[in-house]
Amino acid sequence: MSFASLGLNAQLVQAINECGYTEPTPIQRQAIPLVLKGGDLLAGAQTGTGKTAGFGLPMLQRLSETKASALANGRAPVRALVLTPTRELAAQVEENLRAYAKHTDLRTLAMFGGVSINPQMKALGRKVDVVVATPGRLLDHVSQRSIDLSRVEMLVLDEADRMLDMGFIRDIRRILALLPKKRQNLLFSATFSNEIKALAEDLLHQPEHIEVAVRNATAETISQRFYGVDKNRKRALLSYLIGHHNWRQVLVFTRTKHGANRLAMQLDKDGLPAMAIHGDKSQGARTRALSQFKDGQLRVLVATDIAARGIDISELPHVVNYELPHVAEDYVHRIGRTGRAGSTGEALSLICHEEKPLLKAIEKLIKQSAELEILSGFEPGPEEVQPATKPPANNRGRGNGGGRGRAPTAANNKAPRSNKPNRPQRHGRHDG
Incomplete structure (x- = not known):
């Protein structure tokens, strides 16, 4: 099966060929046609299954097929929002989306904490179609009125289980309240706790449900x-x-x-x-x-x-x-x-x-x-x-x-001085 057979246009197929993709993974084969139809999606997928392309490629195609009306200030609106739990994942997803959108006029932006907010604010002054963000930094932009989410057409919650584990549920609900009610929602999660199920019920409208790996299973590879x-x-x-x-x-x-x-x-x-x-x-x-x-x-x-x-x-x-x-x-x-x-x-x-x-x-x-x-x-x-x-x-x-590295020896294999047991990390409201 080819990517073109899933309904993707020539520009996207060219881009993913240049990325070295040869044939779709199971999550891509199932998700791409469903997302292209425009409905909501609840997807169970382990990390490493290719889910970024599974939601990113059809998202970019849907955005490229329609034109957005300019806001009152003359700027093009943010049309798609991808929420991720950590800075590294936000950067990785945005990098992939930018590669997929290479032959389109769509523009992407990564938005996360730990770096200056000013370059992000400057970028938002130009055309940005897709924002990939961690919840905390996105709300920082909302508080400074540097971003308008009122025209978002597509929302993706990536690794939703991890976002809830990290205590982002309140931030997510605050963000959802800022989005237009009419939009396409895609939720990806490796596990399905009761909290994830409750969020899905609130967020998704008659969603398609796909699952490409046994829950909590480890990959056979x-x-x-x-x-x-x-x-x-x-x-x-x-x-x-x-x-x-x-x-x-x-x-x-x-x-x-x-x-x-x-x-x-x-x-x-x-x-x-x-x-x-x-x-x-x-x-x-x-x-x-x-x-x-x-x-x-x-x-x-x-x-x-x-x-x-x-x-x-x-x-x-x-x-x-x-x-x-x-x-x-x-x-x-x-x-x-x-x-x-x-x-x-x-x-x-x-x-x-x-x-x-x-x-x-x-x-x-x-x-x-x-x-x-x-x-x-x-x-x-x-x-x-x-x-x-x-x-x-x-x-x-x-x-x-x-050169050869030094082999461990009795001299440099001493145990750490402290034998205090490690305590589990507390997941606070921070991005990574």
């Missing part, structure tokens, strides 16, 4: 492995796995921002170029880290759950849960960063004794049993610090540029 390890040997095991297997691109998850910073610094000392990405980092620092990771300057990107939402890297081979998430559903979201769009990927989890209850919750959710692997020298033990032991001798990783 992802190989999952679980390593039992002493809590104080996790970092040494991670360094060993990366170096021994010569992994070049690894996304690692921690529970806390402090933990992400500390782990990235330790990996860097092990000769594995690494950086952390989380909500306390400036947007510029987050963008630089992501860019260096994508182009291979960094071997390891250490991220918290919120910051990693929206990281879209084609053929990302390895995801590691350095610490298991407190919420089992977040495990599915984490490992969904690999094995995307038909590519294969590997997800590894490092499990210490105190994380066994979290692992049981994950097993129940994904309906799979996790068989713990044990590597010599990293065996799970009592909670007290074990003497450092050397990993196997052939664990040296090759650094960038052909």
Whole structure:
């Protein structure tokens, strides 16, 4: 099946051919014809299924088929609004939409916090057809009267479950109150909690309902492995796995921002170029880290759950849960960063004794049993610090540029000074 056979016009087909898309994914095959019809849509789709093109391509086609009337001040109105939970996802979605709209006269704009609001306000003074925004920054623009949402024809809630998890429901309802009642609504969610169902009932009018993956299921393209390890040997095991297997691109998850910073610094000392990405980092620092990771300057990107939402890297081979998430559903979201769009990927989890209850919750959710692997020298033990032991001798990783990274040794495998348990992050009203 081709994209043209789904009803897309020549300009869009040309653009997606230039993006390297060859044939539609399941979500695209189902969503594109339905969105083109103009009705509301409730879609269940895991991350990495190609849903941005699933809603973006037909949205751009519908906008290009009609002309908008100018506002009283002579400016063209914002005609489509895409809401996302994080800055990274907003930037990624807008980048994709801009590529799809390359051969049309439609203009897109990303709008999120962590950067100056002034360039966004300046851009809104020109023609902008599609705004991709995080809820908080969009409401900042509303309060400053720099954006008019009264002519929005299409609304997309992307990763709606994550937006609700992050406490954005009040902001979303405030935004909905500013939109015209007559519009097309598209809601995409990986999971369907009672809160999501309630939002869908309020938002959608006689929607089509599609679901392309089993709820809370992990993609079949992802190989999952679980390593039992002493809590104080996790970092040494991670360094060993990366170096021994010569992994070049690894996304690692921690529970806390402090933990992400500390782990990235330790990996860097092990000769594995690494950086952390989380909500306390400036947007510029987050963008630089992501860019260096994508182009291979960094071997390891250490991220918290919120910051990693929206990281879209084609053929990302390895995801590691350095610490298991407190919420089992977040495990599915984490490992969904690999094995995307038909590519294969590997997800590894490092499990210490105190994380066994979290692992049981994950097993129940994904309906799979996790068989713990044990590597010599990293065996799970009592909670007290074990003497450092050397990993196997052939664990040296090759650094960038052909040099060899330092293998983890007893000297640089010391446990962190603090053994305080990590606490779950509180999701406040902030964008990532």
